[in-house]
Amino acid sequence: xxxxxxxxxxxxxxxxxxxxxxxxxxxxWELRAITELCLTPRSVAEVAALMxxxxxxxxxxxxxxxxxxxxxxxxxxxxxxxLLMMNRVLAGLRRL
Numbered sequence: 001x002x003x004x005x006x007x008x009x010x011x012x013x014x015x016x017x018x019x020x021x022x023x024x025x026x027x028x029w030e031l032r033a034i035t036e037l038c039l040t041p042r043s044v045a046e047v048a049a050l051m052x053x054x055x056x057x058x059x060x061x062x063x064x065x066x067x068x069x070x071x072x073x074x075x076x077x078x079x080x081x082x083l084l085m086m087n088r089v090l091a092g093l094r095r096l
Contacts, residue, residue, distance in 0.1 A: 012059045014045040015089045017074040024070060031070075034061055038071050043088055049095035 019041040048058035065071040
């Protein structure tokens with residue numbers, strides 16, 4: 001899936017939210033699955049849990065999609081965390 005890579009092109013926090021931009025590219029089924037999952041914004045951790053892949057693999061695949069403009073990654077803010085987002089991340093981690 002990640003062609004042997006262990007590092008994403010950028011540093012993706014597990015709580016960073018990912019959503020599909022509406023652009024689509026020819027891709028593997030894994031990349032298409034992430035694109036479909038992220039029609040609703042999801043955290044990196046949620047994507048990993050829902051796809052049943054290691055977090056590192058999800059980070060590499062999401063970074064590939066972000067580099068291609070297929071998904072947008074919303075970095076977390078420096079201020080206080082959003083409680084709803086933190087609950088979603090916790091639920092995603094529990095599914096791992």
